[in-house]
Each structure stands twice: as C-alpha cells, then as structure tokens.
Amino acid sequence: MKNIYKTIATISMAVLGLLAVSSCSFDEVIDPNGPSVDGVLANASKGQLNELVVGVESTLRNGIAIETTASGTMARELYLFDADPRNTGDLLGKNGIPLDNNSFYSTSQWSGSYRCIKNANLLIEGASNTDAITSVEQNGYLGFAKTVIAYELIQMVKSYNQARTDTTDPENIGPLENGEAVLAFARGLLDEANGNLNNAGGSFEFGLSSGFDGFDTPSTFAQFNRAVAAMAAVYSGDGGAARTALNASFFNLNGDLSVGPKHIFGLGGGDQSNGLFKVPGENGDQIIVHDSWVNDAEAGDTRVTTKTAVRPNPQSQDDLNGTNETALYESNTSPIDIMRNEELILIYAEASIQAGELGDAQTALDIIRNSAGLPNKDYGGAPTAAQLTSEMLTQRRYSLWAENHRMYDLRRYNLSNTLPIDRDGDQIYNTLPVPLAETN
C-alpha cells in the first residue's frame, strides 16, 4: 500500500516540477498605455523633458475651479448652485456642520497642486540627470520648474495656511509647515529660480503655451518670477522686498491692467476646460454672486456690471438667494489670468502701505478706482495706513472677485468675522482643512 502512495507522490511531484521548470518564461511586462516615471528620471531626452514642461504647465490649472468657488463661497463672494449640496452646506457651515477633510473641496486643490509640483520635481530631477542638455539649457528648465513650485506653494498657503515644502521623495515627505514658513521657503526658491533664469541664455529649449506669450524667454519669464516673488513678499509683510521685486517684474502703473501670463484652456484630449465658465442664465449649475458684493459696491462701479450679470430669474437654492450670476468668462475655453498687472498694482499698493510709502499706495489705488469708472475717481478717505488698507482690500474685493483672493485677504487681516451670515446656524470658515490622507 505504502508503495502506491509513494509512487503516486513521487511521480506527481516529479512531473509537476518538470512542468513548472520547463514552462514558458513570461517577458517583463511593460505598460502599453503610457511611459514610465522611471524612464524620465535618468538620461531623459530633450523631448521627454519638454513633455514634462507641457505637463507642468497643464497641471498648473489643476483644481483651479474648485479652489476658487470654495474659497469664494467661504468668503461670501459667491455661491455655487449645482448638484452637489456641499457647496451650499459644508462651505457655509450650514447648521453648524464642520468642513470635511475628505471632500472634494478640501482634496481637489491640494492633490491637484501637488501633482503639478511632482511633475516639476520630476522635471528638475530629469533635467539634472541627463546629458541631453547643456548647463545653460538646464538652467532654463530649473528656473521654470522652481518658479511653478513656489507659485503652487503660495496657493496652498492661501487655502490651507500650511503645506509641505519637501516632497521630492514620495516615500519620505517632509513635515507640514505653517504658512509663514512655507512663504519663506517659496521666496527662497523663487530667488533660486531667478538665478537659474538669469543664466539660462536667450531662449528656452522648450515651448510654453500661448498663455505665456510675452513671458516665454528666460528674461521675460523672470518678470513673472519676480511678480510671484512680490506677491510672496507682500503676504509675508515684507513690503520693501515686494517693491524691489515688482520693479523687476511686468508691473506697470501706467500699463494695460490685463497684461500677464494666463492659463489657457481647450477641449481636446488630455486638455482641460475652464471650469469657472457657466452658461449665462443656466439653472442647476451656476455661480451666483453673493448679494452683499453687489449691494456693497460704490455706485457706478463698472466691475459689478462687467464681471457679473443680472440673472433672467433670481435664483434660490438651499435657502440662499442671489440676483446676479458670473460673467467673468465668455466660454469654457476662455483663459484665466495667473497674475495680471491689475493685481501687481494692488500688490504695489499693499507693499507701499507696509513700507510706509502711503502716497505711492494712494496713487496705485486711484489707478484702480479710475479703471473701474468710479464717480469719485480718487480715494477720498483719510491717508492713514489703516484707512488705506481698508480701501486696498475693497479694491481687491472688486478687482479680483471670484479669483481666489478674498478669503485669504480677510484671513491675513483678521477680518473674516466681519462676513455676513445668510442663514441661522451658518458658520464662517476661512481655512480649508488639510486632506485626511495627509494627516494619516
């Protein structure tokens, strides 16, 4: 009996082993659907690097619609009436409900911006580990990538008041740092990038989209870099540095307010459309202007009529009402400004107040007032820092409506609690929670 067992077992194992050993060997599996990340990190070709540049510019748009409507809602600039009730619930603290750290409004910008930062970091690593480019060309890639990273980090501070600055190694990311530290890091990185750009020759080895027309060479892109640096400086309360940086930027007190680099949009494959465009008069998916923005405006402010439009029918949802809707963008492929001269003039005004140059501030603010067609063309208030700050914030409120500024402006001046409450039980929040996945 034992023999039978033994024979069966021996033969079986032998044949099994033989089959296993002699079986066909499978080749290493390659993703048929896309290039691998590792492939660009070493010995990348110029073409691969340039595709990353396009990816960086493309993903710079990530999350822009949600970050704008979320912060705009929290700052009572607007409501987003769409199918997601959290836009009129959570963000306004309806019945005391707290902000959720795992909902689209808290995760979308964070992960979108960090994806862009990741692409920029891949670009830096790829450009630093290849023989395909010269060191001058390399400076162009690095200057571009670092400027973008710094810009994105500043956006994180505006929404979350904290961020991680060291994220190059996904297995070993740095700690969450407070807003002040992040701004300091961004300013350092911007200066580094400016150094790279100054040594990057006369032209980039890569192309940028038409959104960067006028800012697509090392020297002109450096003007954008300095504009971002000025913004970071002002947010850090460093008015002097901001004024210096502005001088090297595309800031122009007498120039066209609309000049500046833009996000462009398209409907082709892999592209993004302008998520802040809403069909005029459309119900069910509309950015409704907070009535206070319309009512608080100085009579005759053309920004009220150019940026918004009176709705054919007043809209109400979730016990909220509004008479006006957004008219900021003409179509879902209209560009969105990254920074424009108008904002730089306002930054100049703020920097001047910080630096005690109140006359300069007033000059800048009057330019804005004039451009808005206000009947009282010039600022008529007291020429004190406090009053000018208030005026500066008002002009920012109207010039930069629904461009993701108001919530941060109020927070940095401790004014969030001055916002109106629309419904009993609503709460005011001025900082988005860091996504759940970050806190794990």
Next chain:
Amino acid sequence: MKQNNLMNRNLLFLLLLLPCFVFAQNTITGTVTTDKGDTVPFANVIEKGTSNGTTTDIDGKFSIDVENLPATLVFSSLGYTTVEQEVTSAGAISITMGESAEALEEVVVTGLATSVKRTNAANAVSTVSAEELVGTTGQSTVDGALYGKVVGVNITSSSGAPGGGFALRLRGISSINGNNQPLIIVDGVYINNVEIPSGLRFASGANSGNEENAGNRLADLDPNDIENIEILKGSSAAAIYGQRGNAGVIIITTKRGKGGKTRINFRQDVGINKIQNALGLRPWTAASVLETFGQDAVDQFNATIAANGELYDYEDIIYGETGFITETALSATGGNAKTKFYLGGSYRDEEGIIKNTGFDRFSIRANIDHKISNVFDISSTTNYVRSNSQRSFTGNENEGGLSYGYTLAFTRPWVNLFPDAQGNYPNNPNFSGNPLFVRDNAINDDSNDRVIQGLTVNTKIYTDDINRIRFSNRAGVDYLSNETFVYVPETHQAQQGLGAAAGFVAQGKNSFTQFNTQSALVWDHDAMEGDLAFTTQIGTAYLFQDSNLINARGTGLAAGQTSVDQSANQTTDQFRSEEKEFGVFGQVEANYKDQIIGTLGYRFDKSTRNGDPNEFYGFPKASVAVNLANMDFWSVEAINQMKLRAAYGETGNPARFGATFTSLGASNIGGVIGQSVVGVKGDADVEPETASEFEVGLDLGLFQNRVSFEATYYKKNIRDLILTRQLPPSSGFTQETTNLADLENNGIELAVRADVLDTDAIKWNTGVQFYLNRSEITRLDVPAFAQPGAGFGTGLGTIYIEEGQPVTQLVGSIDGVLTQVGDTEPDFQMAFNNNLTLFNNVDISFLFQLKSGGENLNLSKFLTDLGQTTPDLETQAGQDRLDTPANAARFVEPAGYLRLREAAIYYRLPSNTVKGLFGEVVEGVKLGFSGRNLFTITDYSSYDPEVSVNGGAGLSSGIEVTPFPSNRQVYFHLNVNF
C-alpha cells in the same frame, strides 16, 4: 450483501491465481444487452488482470481472444453496472448489464478533469439545476436567476435596467480592491464578465466609469441553455483553480444531447415589466408650497391644479411605463451512439419601465459530442450571442441634467415639462435637465457580439481492469466585441449655450479575447480488490486575456448629428491590456469503499499581473469525507447518509492589470502633448492576494434521502490584500496599489430539503436555506481610510477600511467624529422554496427570499431633501429631518427585506388530451403563469434595498444615488415538446 460481494471477489481473485496449462488461442464472442433487451454499444470488455481488451460494436457484439481459459471478462459501460463473467470455454456468450442507479447519482467537480459523487464530496458544493434556475419564471440573466437558490451567495443588483447589473459575492468579500466576482467557466471556457464603461460620465459628470450604470456581461449567456451550475464557494473547494479561485468558481454546464429520438422543444414566454415600488409624489398643499418656495411657486401650483386638476407626477411619467417582454426559444436534442447534439436558439426582448429602455438577446448554440473511437472522444460547444441594451440615464452625476432620479429630485410637480405643439421641450427651471427631453432624445446604448467556443478531447491511453488512464484536453475561446454609444443632443438643457461645445457623443469600440487551455492526465486505479480507488490527475493550465478599449468622444455637435465625426472637439481614450497565466496542478483522491474519501492536491501558478511574472505561487488543498452510514457497523435504518467532512484549501488573486506600473499620462495644453504623473503609484513587487479556507460540515440523509440536511461552517483568511490606499497627495501621488491587509470571513450555511408528500394526488417538496457571513479586517498596514470609489467621502458616508472592523462597514463623520453608522453585510439570509405537483398536471412553485439586517446609505434622499421633493416632507418627521446635519447618520437605513422572489403555476395537458389534439406529433404541452419580485416587505424608504451606485465591481457598496428602479415581472408561458 457487502460481505458476500467481498467473498465473491476473493474467490475470483483466487481463480485467477490458478495455474493454467492451456496455451491455445481462445476466442470468445458474444452480445451485450441491457436487462430490457436493448444492445449496449461501445461497452468495455477486458480480460481481468490483463491489459487485453476490446469494446462492443454498435450492435453490442464483441470478440476477444484470451490466452488462457478459464478467464474472467469484465464488462463496463457508463450508466450500467459492471459485470464480471467467468468464461471456461471458447465460443459465444450473452451478457446482460443492468442500468446503474449509481450512474444517475449527482456528481460534483472536485478536480480540473475529474468529479466525484456528491455523497462523497468533502465540500459543500452548491448545484443549481436547470429546473431550479429557470423552471419557475422568466430570467433575463444568469446571476439574477440565482437569487435565493444558493447558500452562501450574496447578490447585489446595481441597476434595475433591463439586462441587469449584478454582483455575486460567494462567502463574503474576498478582495477590497481587486476582483470580487467569481471565476465563471462555461463548458471549460473561462468567460468574461466585465462591466464596460461608455464614457457617459463625460456628459453626466459622474465620478468614474463604475457610476455609468453599465451591465455586466454575464448577461450575454442565455440561462435557458444551462443544464446545471456548480458553485465552488470557497478556497477549499476552488483550490485547484489556484490564483483565479479566491472569489470562488462558478462552473456552468450547458445542455447536451442525450441520444435516441430527436426531441424538439418550443417555448414561448410573454410578460410585462412594471416598477416594483413607486415612491409617489410629495402630497403638496398650497400652504406647504408657500412655505417652501414662496408666492411665485404657489401661483404656479394653483395654475397647474386649475388647468389639470392635479400635479404632474413625473415619477410615474418616467418610471411608470409597462414594458413588454417576449422570449421565444427552440431547441433540439438527439443523436446516436456515436454522436449527440444539442441545438438551441432563443430570442429575448425586454422593454424597461422607462420608455426607450430595453434589452434584447439573440443566442444560438450547438453542442456536439462525438465518439471517434473507443480511444478518442471530442465535444464541442459553440455559442454566438448578439445582445443590445438601451439603458438610458440613471445613477450618480454632477450637473449633467441627465440622470432621471437626480433630475426628479429637483423637479417641481407644478412645472409643465411637456413639449409644446412644435415639439419644443421647455427648460426645467429648477434643474439642468428636462427628464422628458432626455428620455425622448438622449441615448445610452450598447451592443455585443460574442462567440464562446469550447473544445474537449479525451484520449483513453490505457485501460485494464484496475487502471484507466486518460488524457483530457480542453481549450476555450471567448471573444467579445462590444460597442457603446452615448448621445446627448446639443439642445439638451445642460448642453445649451456651451457654445462651441454643445452636444455630446461617445462611441466606444471595445474588444476582449480570452483563451484558455487545460491538459490533464487522469489515472484511475483500483487497489485492494476495488475497495480502495485512486483518482490521480496532473496537468497544466494556461490563460491568455487581452483587451482593447477605445472611446471616441465629440462635443460641439452639428445639429441633430450623432457621429463623432460631426463634432467640433474630439477626444479619444484608449486602454489596452494583455495578461498571461500559467499553472501546473496535481491531485490524488482516494476512496475507500465510499466510506472514507480523502483528497490531496497542489497547484503552482504564475501570472504577468504579479510583480515577478515568473514566480510560482503554490496553492495546496486537502480534504476528507467520512460516510458513517456506509460503514459496516451502521445500523440506523432511518439515516441513509451521515457524512462528516473537512476541507482545507488555498487560492489566490493576482493584482489588477497595471498594479505594477507607475506611469505618466497625457496632460496637454495648447494642443501640445505633455506628460504628467497620474496620481497612481504602482508597486513593481506586488504579490497576489492569497486565501486559505477551512471548512467543516455535516450532511444527513434521512428516509432514503426524502429529507436531507446540510450544515457547513467555514473560516476563510485572505492575506496580502492588494489595496489602493491613499497616499499623502503632497507626494504627487494620491493612490498606491500594494499588499497591505488581511481579511477574515467566517460563516455558517444550513440547508434542509424534504419531499414532504409523495402521493399520486400531491407531491410537495420544500427547501429552506439559512446562511450568514461575518468579516473582519485583521491586519491593516496603513491607517484606516475611506475606500476610494465606494462612497462619497466621510461627509456623506463611505465604506471605511479599518482594522478590527468589517470590510463592509459604513462610516461617516458625525459632528467631526468618524462613526460607524452601518454595515452593508446582512445579519443573515434565508430562502424558502416550495414545489407542489397536484394530480400530476399542475405544478405550483414559489420562492421567498429574506435578507435580514444590513444597512444602505440612501443618498437619493439627500437629493430629494435638498430639492424638497421627498414624499414624507409633509410630515413633521420629514421636516425635522431637514433640520439635522446632512451627514451619514441621517441617510443610513435598514436594508433588510422579505421578498416573494419567484412564483409560478403551470398546467401540463394530460397526454390523452395532447394526443387527441395533436396526434403523435406533439409529445407534451405545458402552460402557465409566473411572476418575479411579486412583493417585497421592507423598511427601506427608496425603490429597492438591492442597490449599488458603484456597479458590481469592487465592494459593490450598498450606497444608493438615484438608481434605475427595480421591476416586477409577470409572465405567461407556453412550452411544447415534439
């Protein structure tokens, strides 16, 4: 009796040992007949103790030369008792073989090329016969037909759309992120059960492909072709399927020819589809309209009442259609001793409860078995299917204005949305879509062409009286060509004014090929004078799959045009995959006198989906069954079967295709191609998920099996679950796929069957099933997290993966604290099945199904509350709910139910009547009425507690967002045999 047999055999054995002195050739000839006088063709005739043998010819005649006389000849043939005949002199003999009762006994699959009698099986293998599957009522899909018929299975319906959308879970969840659907094998062919996304989400704003309400492609298989379904529920039974067996295996055998007279069956079903449970309109009053929406709305309300006498009940207008169902089937079986065939053709056409929805399927099948010689036999199964469905728009969306439930939640019943005399549909003032426009003009269709071909070749290599060696080869191909088509006219409300981008069309062209082979050498060996039987098998298995999914979309359509070509902006997505797997297996089964049956087996598998495509993973199995009632000492007459059984086995589940890659995806701007990380980080070292299961059970048969009882306890541990865990998004990646967790399932399955009455006047058999499953995550190497794609964040509630908790728990943030608000796993499930036959002419059957416990998250109510249209909002309780925070605790609801799943009454015309009416042409006529989902008792407040907004894949979560409402079906059947 047993004792005597043994003595006889010993005697025969002794005879063989007698020395023989005659060396002349002795030719023995003869005829083998049955006890009824028919000849037995192709019976084996073997000289006992030698390899000398032959077979009978078509007339049952044989001729064999033996060296020595006397000799013992052994006659065997499938379906007959084996006869040993001692022959003392050359010449003609006659042999009579009796039909074997044993041969009719049910067998279950235990190896890849072998089966065992059910009474000897060590696992609780569920078998569903054709009669149980489709004998009661009309069934459109195989998975939908299994409700209440299998212990240990949990079926979730993700859509009430015609053509279904089902998720089968055998013994609980076996994977959090990977495949949870059992492996489905039809006649040896591994078949594809994908849910194919249509790209609809790009118009509706749904979050992912699994929110597009696609059906699963098991729907292509015609349930009426099925002879039986065997279900290997756990790893212990499915171990021999290795790394495809983690979620269990469903083995489907289609009908075969039986030989003899050609029989033709014609069947005609007609039926209707109605919504099962309409929720009704909020009973508005002028006062409540005023309070909710203000004076303008009251004026409209009054105007509508004045004009129509009532409000518009859009729920009834959209979901209230009566769908017409027809099914026509014709089949023929027949053949001779060498060749048998089954030919079947059917056409089913089912309209849904929403206008312009439906499902139709045309299926033809040819199953041929042919015996080439005594050594070779082949069988071929061929099935071609064409199926089409029109599923329209339901489920989750964002700003698409398409999903009916979503739109209805905000639509106010005093607003007239009907088209005017010129056919212009008004815009919906309260939402971004007019549901009547969508129903009449928007399209979400798919069509499938499918060929499933299986081929089996068996070779008898060697046969003597104690050894039978055969080589079994199987190969199968499943080719599926699928097209999806989504069209949203440029005049749709949400599309209007998108300017250049108004109008949406998505055309998907998707092809899938699966190819599998299996070769096994099977050696049956009788030892100890036949008291100990060994069945040994060894073999290899190979699986190849590839897919190519292309979705071309256009926006900005030319007026009335539906071609991607006629659009201003075009996008194309492509996804390709190719995978290969190879395995070797071996198994030994020993059966001692049907008293003790033991099995040992092992399988090695490798897969290109694992990190190392050439690493073999091992999957052992072992089982033992002890038939106490077959033991010599057994003397309890009433108990004819008492079996104790225990089984252990391991299985695997490879990582999903792509889990090993960290890739870049196209991210373009300004018309230039760019590359960006896609957020998903792969793991180049990922290993398969592996499960080990231990199962014990007791089977009892009383009074010659008039009452049978089956009890099973199992414990299944799944290790190295591959999770998509969230990464800190600041790493640039939001998700990573890797081995991170262990999960344990254990449960109990009980089944009782009884032939309660068996008289001429009335026959009644009944069955009760009871089963439950509990899961717990026993290891989680990462902090607890909200499962992506199984919920809407902790704000509204989500499936939450947490150590020490069930994998099916629902968690939400309540006042900032993460709280378990429910669990989608039922406490237990039961089924109660009855079949009655009255006076041999009337068959009555009904099947109740009970799901007790378990919760759903009803987020449809979230939307209707927001739109103020929930039916209970005229009550104080409803109004009070509106004032509570919109969190998971508010929307969780009990999802238990009791349902009359199937019921039927049939009348068989007495044979005299049939003869009188049709003469000899018609053999039998049967007609009857049946119904499906006839009534449901539940506390759940929406359409159906069977629901999943995330389709059938993944955890299939029990979360509801405005699904396609489930239906009730009533049929008339006519069945004619020729």
